[in-house]
Amino acid sequence: MKHPIPLRPENMHELVAERVHDMQLRGNIKRAVDISLHKRADVVSDFGDWENMRKMAHAVKALVIDHLAHYLAMFESRAVAAGAIVHFASDAEEARTIVRGLIQDCNGRLVVKSKSMTTEEIELTHALEEAGITCIETDLGEYIVQLAGEIPSHITAPALHKNRREIGLLFSEKLSVPYTDDPKELSNIAREKLRAAFMEADVGISGVNFAIAESGTICIVENEGNARMSSTLPRMHIAVMGMEKLLPDFESLALFLEMLGRSATGQRLTAYTSLLTGARKPEENDGPESLHIVILDNGRSKMLRDPNLREALFCIRCGACMNVCPVYRSIGGHAYGSVYPGPIGSVISPIFHGEARAKAMPYASSLCGACSEICPVGIPLHHQLLSWRHTLVSHGHSRLSERLLMRMFLFMSKRTWRYDLAGAIARALAPLLSESGVPRVPVWSRTRDFPRIPKKSFKQLWKERENEHA
């Protein structure tokens, strides 16, 4: 299925309209996120004092983010000492240039990529393909999304919006294989195609889940083994990470590994946890000849300086806020038009895409707070969305009609008599605007009934009651 509207945050309202009535899509999403949520609930309840762990995780991240320059310098020096080459990129363009240059310098033609939202953020694949470098996504979900010419609709489950029949059709069309919707067979088809790519690839590109400052180690978690193969089989490994991914030491890593698997997929631990410290050493048998770590800013230092956004840098990209978000459940990730959808996406996307382009995102929330409640590192997501709205309005990103309505509301509410008068007018006009007693209200009444307007206000009833009792 081709969606004619480009997936960009400035198209959010159109993208929503295109999807919100798609019951197949809504069903796929709800089924998938409910499985994650149920599994999560099971493994969180057996964990002991989850709330205390959340506080600890929050405190560790606060320590790192408060002293980010210190931990970055420590990480860099220890990673270099272990044989890695560290690059800093201030924005997406610089990161793309660095990665492209590294691949071209070693005459790389074929790249295997393991799942990485940071490389999605900088639209790396597109830039490499333009330079004539072939990129193959090796995470099954990413592979599906790449075949479909889409972007991930969820940060940990990229193809969550598709059911197995849709994937079966996609495979038979794009890979010229007989149709099957058996998940095992579909995985085997992908595995066969990918195995060849791993063996031939010149460069492996991955993300980073955690970077350990004390040792210069990068940690990658996954369930398919594709990240381990991408990072060890090709002769060069390039790892791209946001600069907030740091942890002080292995002790804190132990805590975060427990929390990430549980929050993301309801696993006590993901199937593979790779700890990579430098490139292959002379005495070692496997691993890449060179390891490049690209540390990306791309607006993160702006978040660091903003007290309302700072805690968004605590995010470990587990995706639990998306799973639990009733808005996400109803529209899916693509409707946001940003590679980072859902509550955390709506907080950080205006930084990556600019306020003007992503201004619809912070409003795509009922501020119910389910996201903040589930977040393993205690990011106050719904409060951040609220403060974004304040920022957007004060920066002039609001509609004139809305500003006028708010002005009118303020005028009406500032004096008691005006408020009472407005109520009286509404009660007098209600019968004229009603159909069999139910008022017709613009926008609202399209999908819902409006309550009948009572003949008397609460204040009037209260007064009558007092008079009766007097």
Place this chain on the structure above:
Amino acid sequence: MKLAMRFLDIFHEDGSEYIIAPTGSCVAMVTTFYGMMSDMPTAYQEKLVDVQGRVREFTSFLVDVLHIDDVGAEFDARVTVHDSCHALRELGIKHQPRVLLNKVRGTTLVENDAAEQCCGFGGTFAVKYADISTAMTEEKIDAIIRCGADVVTGVDSSCLMQLHGALRRKTSVVRSMHIADILAAGAS
């Protein structure tokens, strides 16, 4: 913020011990969200602390302050509760309405499996993203209808307005009622 300041002017040292609101989100506005208004003049900070200390949601006032669980009401129905988001997550109100409903003569409390899920209202969100708002409500009322309740109640009239609107549109027989109306029913 001008309205917040007006609210604080009216209720600061107004001679009352408590300020009661029949709506969780109004209380949360004062206790949580007023505090986020960074441009509030410092002169208002003292007023804010005073008012925040005295404002209570209706069921929380009955149960937590007055320690009342039986108000002597009589209401013949199977009742399910919607936990309004701001009451639940900003104020920690979960057991209070249930404690009160359990003592209402004739009322059977039934739980629905989406009690803590947002009703879809969300203030201006209900109009800005009307389709998403209604999609959220659909999931919610499916759970309410499934649990076999005659009445859905809660501590927030805006959520109940949203649920009412969607239930009526679906021509469901389930009614939405504010908990105060149930607690006042049959009371002498």
